[in-house]
Amino acid sequence: MPQSIAILGGGLTGLSSAYHLSRRFPTSKIVLLERQARLGGWVRSNRVDLNQIGASVLLEAGPRTLRPNGKCVLELINLLGLEDKVITIPKTAPAAKSRFLYIPESHHSKVSGLQRLPNSILSLLNSPLLSILLPAILREPFKGANRPPRANDESVDSFLTRRFGETFARVFGSALVHGIYATDSRKLSVRAAFPSMWDAEERGRGSLVRGLLVPPRKLKDEQETYELGRTLEMMNGVSVYSFKDGMESLTKALEDHLGTLANVRILVDTRISRIKMVDDQLLEISHSGGEPLRTSHAVSALPLPVLHKLVSKSPSFDIPHLTQNPTSTVHVVNLIFPTAPKNIHPEGFGYLIPRPPSGYPDPSTTTNTGILGTVFDSCSLHAQDLPHTTDYYNKASHTKLTVMTGGPYPTLPLPSQFSSSEGGADPVHIPAFIRSLLEALKVQLGRELPDPIYWRIWNNEECIPTLMPGHLDRMQDLKTFLMSSGGWGGRLAVVGAGVGGVSVGDCVEAGRRVGRDWV
């Protein structure tokens, strides 16, 4: 059992690590260090009260929904007793069934405007997208295997182009990658981001479509046992879920639980300046909160480039590959309109916008708003808001939606103020940045829009790493180095979105598995 464990970073991965390590090693002394005053990292929920329309509206700055297949998150809900706070969106809801793609006129495509993505054979046959989808999908199984010999990885764009052609790869692949990684699909590793596609191509002897028809072998994850309580039953027929008070319910519950444990100490507002090995038994962490901390084991849940700055001060312990991947900055813009969703957008999840055929605009010349996509939050998460309205789409007092901008696009300058004032009594001041987004939204949604009653910008700087081709091999190399006696002797574990996946489930699972070889 480790004598002491330092956890660096109090985002979701750090909190999950602290939670699971404190269960596994109840007598180890655990210290969690976080640079900011609050814990939770990119998970941030914010409730605004709008007196003018008598509504209380829950807004998210980061992830907003979860999929029920992430058993590690369901396990946390069970262990932390969060079942009564869960809200579920059924598979039959419009938010689950209707997703859109917006193809701008400027893309000079055969199809343009807001297009519903087909979710059945019938809807495919009636869809204007049929002319792009059908030939690509029908031809793919008959295209010979074309993975270059000995290829170990490639970009998502190159993979999809090989199998389905350039137009399919750009229109569907780039939009999908915008909605998850907020990055350029030409830079993202297919093996790291979508391992199931890479594996399906192998199962299908070169054809992804054939491979998807063959059931995969059981994954390691499926052999894990999780303490699920009644959460699995709760997720019957559920497409996605969240919490009445937003995703922060999860990180707050972790924080509250850790606060009750005698062997766990949380230091917020604490900046780490250096990490080094003192001898083969002991690590030393210098930080702004006092004397350097000496610990037998440590977990870094920091972004990899941040960890690089801390370890590279001791060259013999520098860790390989920490600065290989770029990161995306996403400006998340919450808007609340004082009218029902039917007056603002079609019923559904929201829409994504593919990469322009000519590539991303040049930062020096652009007036492009850089919108990657828009989420119709009212459709999936109206149950978070007050007053509750049964026929929310036609009758709710307000509509909440979120516009995501940035990633591979150069963006317009942000205003000095990041939100309108709460309360909604005075006319809302709308800065040029928000005005440009509203103008773009009008075109994309094909209708006039009223001014929002509230707006808020979240500048999520460097929030999502782009896992570049070769990422999995590099991470294997990094782990080998950390385990080696010339390296960190297995006493430092490195986890987080930059290592093993960017979803909430990936971050929680990483914290659940960390330190399994510490005895």
Ligand SMILES: C=Cc1c2[nH]c(c1C)Cc1[nH]c(c(CCC(=O)O)c1C)Cc1[nH]c(c(C)c1CCC(=O)O)Cc1[nH]c(c(C)c1C=C)C2
């Ligand atoms: C801050 C913006 C984010 C963008 N992507 C992510 C965040 C937090 C991370 C992310 N988004 C999705 C996934 C996959 C989840 C899974 O498969 O389990 C991940 C890891 C899918 C997704 N994309 C959007 C939503 C609402 C969801 C559902 C999950 C969630 O709430 O995060 C919309 C969306 N996200 C981004 C953009 C640009 C975008 C556009 C509409 C970037």
